[in-house]
Amino acid sequence: MSSVESFSLEKGRGGGGTGLERSTERITLLRMVFGCAAIGALLTAALFAPWIAPHDPTLDDLFLINMPPAWLNDDLAYFGIESAWAYPLGTDSLGRDVASRLIYGARLAMIVGVSVACLAALAGVTLGALAGFYGGWIDNVISRIVDVWLSFPPVLLSIILVAMLGTTLTSVIIVVAVIDWTRFARVVRADVLQQRSRDYIDAARIAGGSDLSILIREVLPNVLPLLVTLFFFEIGIAITVETILSFVSLSVSSGAATWGDMIAEGRRVINEAWWVMAFPVGALVITILGLNAMGDALRFYLDPVLRK
Amino acid sequence: MARLLVTIGSIFLTLLGVSVVIFVILRLVPGDPISMMLPPGATDEVRANLERLYGLDKSIPAQYVIWLRNVAWLDFGMSTQFRLPVMEIILDRLPATLELVLLASLIALALAFAFSVLAVWLQVDSATLAIDGLAGLAQAIPDFLWALIFILAVTLFAPMMPISGRFDPRTAQDFATNFYLLESLVTFRIDAFAELARYAVLPALALGLPLAAGITRVLKGALEEAMAQDYVMLAQTKGKSRLAIVLGEALRNAMIPTIALTSVQLTFLIGGTVLIERQFSWPGIGSTAISAVINRDLPLIQGIVLVFALIFILINLASNELYRAADPRLRTVR
Numbered sequence: 001m002s003s004v005e006s007f008s009l010e011k012g013r014g015g016g017g018t019g020l021e022r023s024t025e026r027i028t029l030l031r032m033v034f035g036c037a038a039i040g041a042l043l044t045a046a047l048f049a050p051w052i053a054p055h056d057p058t059l060d061d062l063f064l065i066n067m068p069p070a071w072l073n074d075d076l077a078y079f080g081i082e083s084a085w086a087y088p089l090g091t092d093s094l095g096r097d098v099a100s101r102l103i104y105g106a107r108l109a110m111i112v113g114v115s116v117a118c119l120a121a122l123a124g125v126t127l128g129a130l131a132g133f134y135g136g137w138i139d140n141v142i143s144r145i146v147d148v149w150l151s152f153p154p155v156l157l158s159i160i161l162v163a164m165l166g167t168t169l170t171s172v173i174i175v176v177a178v179i180d181w182t183r184f185a186r187v188v189r190a191d192v193l194q195q196r197s198r199d200y201i202d203a204a205r206i207a208g209g210s211d212l213s214i215l216i217r218e219v220l221p222n223v224l225p226l227l228v229t230l231f232f233f234e235i236g237i238a239i240t241v242e243t244i245l246s247f248v249s250l251s252v253s254s255g256a257a258t259w260g261d262m263i264a265e266g267r268r269v270i271n272e273a274w275w276v277m278a279f280p281v282g283a284l285v286i287t288i289l290g291l292n293a294m295g296d297a298l299r300f301y302l303d304p305v306l307r308k
Numbered sequence: 309m310a311r312l313l314v315t316i317g318s319i320f321l322t323l324l325g326v327s328v329v330i331f332v333i334l335r336l337v338p339g340d341p342i343s344m345m346l347p348p349g350a351t352d353e354v355r356a357n358l359e360r361l362y363g364l365d366k367s368i369p370a371q372y373v374i375w376l377r378n379v380a381w382l383d384f385g386m387s388t389q390f391r392l393p394v395m396e397i398i399l400d401r402l403p404a405t406l407e408l409v410l411l412a413s414l415i416a417l418a419l420a421f422a423f424s425v426l427a428v429w430l431q432v433d434s435a436t437l438a439i440d441g442l443a444g445l446a447q448a449i450p451d452f453l454w455a456l457i458f459i460l461a462v463t464l465f466a467p468m469m470p471i472s473g474r475f476d477p478r479t480a481q482d483f484a485t486n487f488y489l490l491e492s493l494v495t496f497r498i499d500a501f502a503e504l505a506r507y508a509v510l511p512a513l514a515l516g517l518p519l520a521a522g523i524t525r526v527l528k529g530a531l532e533e534a535m536a537q538d539y540v541m542l543a544q545t546k547g548k549s550r551l552a553i554v555l556g557e558a559l560r561n562a563m564i565p566t567i568a569l570t571s572v573q574l575t576f577l578i579g580g581t582v583l584i585e586r587q588f589s590w591p592g593i594g595s596t597a598i599s600a601v602i603n604r605d606l607p608l609i610q611g612i613v614l615v616f617a618l619i620f621i622l623i624n625l626a627s628n629e630l631y632r633a634a635d636p637r638l639r640t641v642r
Binding site for chain 1: 321322323325326329330333334336433436437441444445448449450452453456457459460463464575578579580582583586587594597598601602604609612613616617620621624
């Protein structure tokens with residue numbers, strides 16, 4: 001294509017292009033704000049659960065079964081309580097306070113999400129960077145392992161592994177990390193492979209840098225924006241997988257206040273008490289969207305190439 | 309020819325790796341299938357007999373060799389839970405899963421096609437942003453959550469819509485094959501088809517939404533790129549409308565890279581059936597797999613995992629080949 005034509009094309013689309021860019025920038029800022037708010041709320045709930053939660057999340061009360069959320073509760077006399085707002089989001093089929101369970105569930109979700117993301121990132125970045133940086137047989141072996149990993153349906157594999165390791169918090173964290181490290185490994189390998197052939201690597205080598213120092217000081221900072229995004233995504237994925245495991249009653253022992261346990265219970269009583277399932281589902285959706293928005297926005301601000 | 313041999317070799321190598329990993333993992337699972345089959349108060353002798361029957365009295369490597377030899381003859385052993393050959397159970401339930409996957413892919417394709425053509429045709433910032441936003445939303449929320457959202461919405465607002473099973477259990481299904489949807493369509497039993505589709509549409513939509521978003525992103529980009537080419541200018545000077553150019557000229561060129569780039573995402577959709585089937589009580593191999601794990605039905609789990617692995621590997625290979633075919637520059641590179 002000649003330069004004249006491409007110029008005219010650029011001009012033809014130019015007006016819309018910059019407007020779109022400006023809108024994209026504004027939306028990214030909005031998503032950042034939304035992400036901060038969602039993650040802030042989640043962290044607050046997780047850290048201060050005992051002080052925020054109005055009730056003990058595991059305390060059942062057979063006189064308060066399936067009580068609707070406060071604004072729908074017009075039968076105070078029947079339940080024998082003074083104010084509906086004592087149980088703002090209603091109660092479940094055992095009379096446990098939905099709001100308190102939601103808040104304590106955030107704590108567990110946060111523990112699982114952050115631990116898994118750290119473990120998976122550590123393993124994935126190490127193996128992916130080694131494979132991408134050295135190539136050859138190291139790359140072959142690691143890539144083959146990743147291939148085998150990707151040939152399992154991930155949900156099925158996690159269910160099998162949890163059935164094997166037992167349903168404790170630690171085993172759930174280990175299982176999700178063991179399954180998801182490939183996500184980091186693949187991305188980091190591809191990125192390092194690309195960076196390896198750049199001039200600045202040769203320059204660092206001539207300056208006398210060792211492999212390890214080049215990898216850590218030169219290559220990894222360039223991979224960082226992508227890693228941050230992936231890290232936030234992974235927290236969301238880990239929280240979802242924990243919910244899924246609870247849903248098939250294989251996570252942290254049943255009855256504990258987890259979103260997955262609430263959802264599984266809510267699915268059973270959905271025709272009598274929809275709110276038992278609706279609130280944890282809503283919390284999970286907002287959490288995932290918040291983490292995604294945060295990851296995307298941070299990448300946008302951290303990556304100078306993308307911002308241009 | 310040599311490349312074909314290498315490809316086939318690598319399929320077998322990966323499958324072998326998968327089978328070793330799953331075999332070892334399953335042998336380490338606490339809880340033993342024999343205890344689940346025994347009636348209370350069974351003698352040690354009965355127990356030993358059953359262990360011998362299912363080959364569980366031998367060492368793990370010996371068990372693996374026996375199992376592998378049988379698999380070579382397509383014999384995956386007996387399910388301890390159903391007391392039927394694993395192969396029979398898989399063949400019986402695979403059609404339900406395949407129909408769900410097919411419907412979900414069609415829904416994903418249709419949605420992606422409609423939205424990307426709309427965005428490129430309108431060429432309005434607000435529409436582009438709205439469609440990007442929708443795609444982002446559809447992709448960020450996993451299929452498991454979409455399914456829950458649909459179940460909630462149906463319960464609250466459309467209680468007549470079925471959210472469990474493949475058909476109304478009160479009606480008899482007199483089909484020759486297990487492909488109910490396809491068979492009713494091919495034999496023009498429209499009423500039966502509509503009834504079956506009502507059961508299938510929600511699980512298929514939950515499965516298909518994330519894929520629809522993935523395809524939309526790629527297809528929209530490819531269409532935009534195609535619309536900036538010289539032949540579009542030529543068509544414009546001939547006086548063709550923008551929609552005609554998008555559908556007639558750009559789409560054809562955008563299709564191949566889109567299929568090549570998104571076909572690999574089909575594996576996510578197929579992996580998703582495990583949970584979606586469980587959530588909607590869909591009688592496919594996914595929900596069977598979960599019940600097999602819960603009931604420690606080792607032969608059945610091994611069989612189903614291998615079937616999934618084979619499907620995943622074939623899709624990955626096909627998508628590599630498509631990618632290679634779509635981009636002539638890659639053809640010479642090995």
